[in-house]
Amino acid sequence: MNAEYIDTLQVRLTLELCAPSDIRFIEGIVGLIQRQCREIGFPSSKCSLNIPVALSEALANAILRANKEDPAKQVYVRSAIDTDRIVIEIGDEGPGFDFRHSMRDPTLPENLTREDGRGLFLMTQLMDRIESFNNNGNVVRMTLNRHAKAE
Amino acid sequence: MSFAIKKQGEVVVVDVEGQLIVGNRQELKQKVLDELERGERKFLIDFSQTGYIDSSGLGVLVSLSKKIREQGGELRLANLNEDLKTLFELTKLDTLFQIAETRERALETF
Numbered sequence: 001m002n003a004e005y006i007d008t009l010q011v012r013l014t015l016e017l018c019a020p021s022d023i024r025f026i027e028g029i030v031g032l033i034q035r036q037c038r039e040i041g042f043p044s045s046k047c048s049l050n051i052p053v054a055l056s057e058a059l060a061n062a063i064l065r066a067n068k069e070d071p072a073k074q075v076y077v078r079s080a081i082d083t084d085r086i087v088i089e090i091g092d093e094g095p096g097f098d099f100r101h102s103m104r105d106p107t108l109p110e111n112l113t114r115e116d117g118r119g120l121f122l123m124t125q126l127m128d129r130i131e132s133f134n135n136n137g138n139v140v141r142m143t144l145n146r147h148a149k150a151e
Numbered sequence: 152m153s154f155a156i157k158k159q160g161e162v163v164v165v166d167v168e169g170q171l172i173v174g175n176r177q178e179l180k181q182k183v184l185d186e187l188e189r190g191e192r193k194f195l196i197d198f199s200q201t202g203y204i205d206s207s208g209l210g211v212l213v214s215l216s217k218k219i220r221e222q223g224g225e226l227r228l229a230n231l232n233e234d235l236k237t238l239f240e241l242t243k244l245d246t247l248f249q250i251a252e253t254r255e256r257a258l259e260t261f
Binding site: 052106107118 | 203210233234238
């Protein structure tokens with residue numbers, strides 16, 4: 001739909017799903033939300049970079065680190081997209097962690113050649129806001145505004 | 152998503168078709184390491200058909216770069232679109248890799 005028309009409407013697309021703790025599901029889940037963002041007229045780079053990479057990282061953390069790929073455990077995804085922003089919540093059945101204290105700067109010279117340690121950094125760089133809380137399980141909430149906020 | 156490997160002169164060229172993410176990074180790693188094991192030393196990864204890359208995908212590129220260099224070889228990257236360039240700049244990996252605008256340019260400079 002043309003983005004100019006979308007702006008005149010009160011549109012809100014929501015999605016809720018749960019998936020087994022299997023990394024093979026990540027690409028499909030990301031694709032679903034990516035399509036909704038395109039449909040509602042999010043800027044191209046946010047649909048093809050910010051949202052898929054940040055969501056892929058959050059899902060990988062939930063499946064690998066929190067649920068430890070336990071097939072008995074699920075990951076939960078809730079997203080709400082309107083003409084102003086997208087809010088995505090990713091829940092898992094792990095113990096939870098304070099992501100800000102788990103993050104190191106992968107751009108420092110001593111970390112640049114490390115294979116790991118870029119996931120949380122990318123989430124914070126590519127989203128406008130990241131929150132984590134416990135609500136009968138660990139939940140990470142990521143918010144991205146459709147347009148950059150005025151300074 | 153898949154990886155197509157072919158030889159152009161002395162260079163092993165890998166096309167990343169689709170995403171390079173946690174779910175398929177090991178496949179890319181193994182394919183390149185198999186070629187390294189066979190004695191290949193010049194590698195070019197072409198991203199002209201790539202969607203997005205996550206941190207695991209970036210990590211595999213860093214790992215392969217180290218392993219290839221340890222064997223006296225070289226890894227170059229080509230055809231990053233604007234989003235992928237942004238990703239490499241954010242992580243400063245643009246300073247770690249030799250990145251060419253096109254496949255031809257990358258092949259010329261090996």
